[in-house]
Amino acid sequence: MVETGHFALVLAFALSLVQTIVPLFGARLSNQRLMAVGGPVAVTGFALTALSFAALASAYASSDFSLANVWENSHSLQPLIYKITGTWGNHEGSMLLWVLILTFFGALVAAFGSNLPATLRANVLAVQGAIGAAFFLFILATSNPFIRLNPAPIEGRDLNPILQDLGLAIHPPLLYLGYVGFSICFSFSVAALIEGRIDASWARWVRPWTLVAWMFLTGGIAMGSYWAYYELGWGGFWFWDPVENASFMPWLAGTALLHSAIVMEKRSALKIWTLLLAILTFSLSLLGTFLVRSGVLTSVHAFATDPTRGVFILCILTLFIGGSLALFALRASRLTAGGLFHPVSREGALVLNNLFLTTATATVLVGTLYPLAVEAFSADKISVGAPFFNLTFAPLMAPLLVVVPFGPLLAWKRGDVLGVAQRLMVAFGAALLATLVTALFIDGASVLAALGVGLAVWLILGALTDLAVKAGVGNVAVPVMVRRLVGLPRSVFGTAFAHLGLGLTVLGIVGTLCFGTEKILSMHAGETVEISGHTVRFVGLYPAQGPNYSEDRGRFELIGVSGSPVGEISSAKRFYPVRQMTTTESGIRTIFLSQLYISLGDEGKDGSVVVRLWWKPLVTLIWGGGLVMMAGAAMSLMDRRLRVGAPSRRRKQTVADASQP
Known part of the structure; x- marks a missing residue:
């Protein structure tokens, strides 16, 4: 075999x-x-x-x-x-x-x-x-x-x-389906450049492939984040690791491509830009492959350290990225630029979306490659971590998230901003109320935390407002409204769910980062600790044997108001003798949308154990939002307009072929 x-x-x-x-x-x-x-x-x-x-x-x-x-x-x-x-x-x-x-x-x-x-x-x-x-x-x-x-x-x-871990069964296949899926968009772009012709039908053919790749890459990134969260025992969901960034950059560029292709399909505009985005998105996927497999990075994600492999992949990068960009430079001038549109329109909103997303992609790219460039030219080693990305990426994303609810409600060609703003007044009022309630009534809430909660509510209700407006809520009778809602194109639901999922993810990030608590202490068996209103008792440390490892498993009880246990949490330190490696198995208990997270440290000479506890408010929304975004992409793929393609051109070609001897 x-x-x-x-x-x-x-x-x-x-x-x-x-x-x-x-x-x-x-x-x-x-x-x-x-x-x-x-x-x-x-x-x-x-x-x-x-x-x-x-x-x-x-x-x-x-x-x-x-x-x-x-x-x-x-x-x-x-x-x-x-x-x-x-x-x-x-x-x-x-x-x-x-x-x-x-x-x-x-x-x-x-x-x-x-x-x-x-x-x-x-x-x-x-x-x-x-x-x-x-x-x-x-x-x-x-x-x-x-x-x-x-x-x-x-x-x-x-x-x-x-x-x-089961994460290995899910995360890499999903990630590769996204990474490699963008190769189809790349192939369509290079094929269009070879032919020297591109039109709205091309965008309709490319959009389903972009949606499929984007959907799987979204799932791959979300699953990878959750896997690192529970497996590494560090309590975090994103580290701005260079290889994490290498998967995030194609996602950002792919999101821009998805929106740009919509403009091209609907208005025959942004043709050259859409072609370039398709090339750059897959180029970033190839860059991620190089970073993981070349040995230039030391990371938990890195597979290989053989420089021969790195040189080979670098040659592949040069061939496909350099070749496609050279072909683009030669042929792009022969392509028609496409139609014009008013800046205040749905096309204008999507262009603004592309501007922010591509700038954010460039920011992440610079932060990822700058340490490598410094090391290559000066032999000095520097680290670019979360502080840099938080100060550069977040300010770019905030304005984009503010305008997201406007986009689907604006008309094509020329929009009415004031009219859209009126339709969004309920969403704005609820977001403002959420901001004020967070700032005034939640202990420890900073101004930025309150604004973050308000922004998340704005995104969530803005997505629901899009469906409500198009269904005629408040303007027609309930039976008519229901018929309109059911009859909406699947792509409308897909857009709303994707934006809704984005809002849920933002809410989860804000809740975890701004309202989470952490405690680190040494505990003996029988001792209790309180964290964010939850009482946890350390029962003890018990040895156990797995198929290819031994472990010390710590048992913890969650104590209710009455003083009796209402649940159990287990965390362990595992030792794998063949690899001579120790791993931490975190203990997690989900309480509604939040989680109590426990990780074991070293055992002391006096029998105590170092225990790290986190209370993670709304943390499950981070990955739940990713699932909702995937559902939105799947709904869009079910839209009949995407599945039909462009049959008219095919019929013409068939007739022409039949007429040939």
Whole structure:
């Protein structure tokens, strides 16, 4: 099975070369047969990559330690779920997952792109094939997961204990579906530049792919944040780690692309800008791949430290980012700029959205790469952390969040700001009330905290106001209002839910950062501590044995008003003997939308244990908001207008093809 997987990987590389060359020449020569080759080759390439990935996963599941990759990242005593997820819990396996998802998206274009013009479809598949060829070659040359060991070791070296968690089963696949999903937008952009033609239909074809990638990247970032929150025992949800930033930058640029494509589809405007955004979004995804795998960063997220791999990926970055930008510079002037619009309009609001998002992306990019540049040119090591990003990123986001509710209510071409402001008066009044109540009645609330709560309420009610206005709430009878609400396009619900989710996330961040409390103390068995009105009793420390680890598990009881226990919280320190590593397993109890978080420290000579306790108000809204944003993207994808595409051009082309001898 292992040799079959290796051979399938080599064949997939060969087919990716065919997918790159043949359809491209077919489009150049207007040869329908050559252009038609791209579809079956893309599907076959995906099948071969899936076979290769299945072979590696099978080797992990059966603990085949004759494979160097399995030996380095698995152990026979690991639970089966961690053996399987260990397939992508390392550099080589995760790169194979990367190309699996890449070929999967190419196969989707081949399977569902029948409404695309033949030349555009061929060029898109060719560009997608070129990306695949580069990364297949990278895997085979520097990161082959199928290298054998002879003689085969009896036992493996175990998976990194931090990765032995269900988060590994969810976070990387979601993140890669987002990262790699933007490759389709990139391929559409390069294909449009090759053809020298772009119109509103192009934007309609690109939007579903952008939505899919954005939806999965949102989920990947949210899941990664929650995984770090409960697994690392530090009580935080975002550290501004360079690799966290590397996933956040494509999300920001992808959000801008999503809104820019709407303007292009509806008003045939921002054509050149939308093309550039699609190129830059995937370029940032490639940059994230480089940062994780080049060895230039020391991070819990970093996979590799081999400089050879870093140089290879840098060459790939140069080829695709430099090549696409050079093509853009050569061809962009030949493209029509698109229609004009009044600054006070929905188009204007979306342009403002793009301005703030791209500036924020640039800010995060500078903060992420500046330490690397300083180290490269002066050998000095500096750190750019949360203080920099809080002072630069937050002031850019605040004005954008203030204007978000205005956008969906403004008319296309020319809007009425005063009319929209009147419709938003209820939302504004509620946000103002929330600000005043927070400032006056909540102890310890700063002015910024009160404003943050008000901003979150403004976003949430602004999103609901959009639905209420379009359903005619207050202007028509209830039965008519219900029919209007049900009959609204799914994309309207998608927009409202995405903005609603953003408001929920903002509320969770403000609640956690501004109203959370922390206590660090040494506790003996039987002692109690109070934190934010909750009483916690330390029951004791108890040893336990897991399948491939030993642990000291601390038991805590949550004491009710009557003095009797109302719940139990467990936190543990685990030791993995094979890796000689210790991990902290946090104890979390969710109380409505907030959480009580407990983490164990070192044990003292007198039998006491260092305990860290946090009260995290509204913290679950941070990730709940991400789920609501994903739901909004899914609703937009169900909109019939996105699924129909642009059939009229396809019908014309079919008629023309039928008339040829």
